[in-house]
Amino acid sequence: xxxxxxxxxxxSEFLLEAPGSARLAELAxxxxxxxxxRLKVQRLCSEMEELAEHGxxxxxxxxxxxxxxxxxxxxxxEWAEKCVPSGGSVFRKDEMGRRNGFAPNEKMQQVIKKTxxxxxxxxxxxGTEVIKESEAQLWWAGKQLEETKLLSDYxxxxxxxxxxxxxxxxxxxxxxxxxxxxxxxxxxxMLYYHRKQEELKKLDEEDDDSFLSAEWADSHALKRQFHxxxxxxxxxx
Numbered sequence: 001x002x003x004x005x006x007x008x009x010x011x012s013e014f015l016l017e018a019p020g021s022a023r024l025a026e027l028a029x030x031x032x033x034x035x036x037x038r039l040k041v042q043r044l045c046s047e048m049e050e051l052a053e054h055g056x057x058x059x060x061x062x063x064x065x066x067x068x069x070x071x072x073x074x075x076x077x078e079w080a081e082k083c084v085p086s087g088g089s090v091f092r093k094d095e096m097g098r099r100n101g102f103a104p105n106e107k108m109q110q111v112i113k114k115t116x117x118x119x120x121x122x123x124x125x126x127g128t129e130v131i132k133e134s135e136a137q138l139w140w141a142g143k144q145l146e147e148t149k150l151l152s153d154y155x156x157x158x159x160x161x162x163x164x165x166x167x168x169x170x171x172x173x174x175x176x177x178x179x180x181x182x183x184x185x186x187x188x189x190m191l192y193y194h195r196k197q198e199e200l201k202k203l204d205e206e207d208d209d210s211f212l213s214a215e216w217a218d219s220h221a222l223k224r225q226f227h228x229x230x231x232x233x234x235x236x237x
Contacts, residue, residue: 002155003162006031010176013038013126013167020152020159024138024145031167032136038126045116052112054092054099056083064097131169139166139175 001017014034018027057063062075077100085104092103104112138145140163145154155161166175 001159002151004031005162005164006035007164007166008035008129009166018151020150020155020157022151023147024149024151025147027151028136028138028145028147028167029133031138031165032131032133035126035167036130036133038123039130041119041123042126045119048112048116050094050099051104052109052116053103054094055085055089055102055104056080056100057098058100066097131167135170137168137170137172139168140164142174142177144174 002020002022004016004018006013006016016031016034018030056079058077059075059079062070062077065073065075080100080102085102085108087105087108089102090105091101093101103109140154143154145151145165155163168175
């Protein structure tokens with residue numbers, strides 16, 4: 001199976017495995033379906049957060065109305081008695097007027113919040129734009145993967161390879177290319193050059209001290225020269 005690392009723009013989204021024999025006319029809509037499904041989960045998480053705080057949504061014709069207006073219009077929330085939170089409810093009025101205010105108890109709130117956290121961890125980079133399956137287009141290595149071809153027409157017969165593909169809408173043109181170096185590789189390279197600069201700086205400082213062993217730096221050399229004792233060597237000839 002070929003592993004597809006799917007990205008939208010520069011953000012990683014998910015991994016998908018597909019055989020090399022997969023037709024791109026079917027693969028591109030599948031990628032779009034997963035992409036859009038992740039967005040749906042994100043929206044559900046947002047609604048669940050509100051559910052935990054203020055209970056279920058009011059009927060559309062009651063949302064945003066005051067209690068007086070609801071009473072005057074003789075409107076009734078038919079779902080209030082049908083959708084009672086498990087374990088009982090705690091009343092928390094929704095100031096926005098979208099929910100009925102009968103929130104689940106503390107224990108059930110914790111269950112909902114834990115579920116939200118787990119779901120969000122799986123879709124941490126889900127993107128924001130829905131892509132119609134009929135408009136989905138895949139790109140790899142700066143090339144558009146044509147719908148009339150197979151995945152193997154591009155990646156060869158190696159079923160154990162991983163490629164980075166980007167999903168685009170038809171007509172949006174080519175997505176930005178992947179950087180030659182990853183973020184981690186860039187950090188390693190910067191660290192390497194920093195170390196080399198420190199080493200070169202240290203060597204330069206050592207070279208600056210080398211003059212201390214030179215003859216002209218000897219404070220007694222001039223005195224010995226005047227006394228005619230310059231270059232005297234001791235010991236047998």
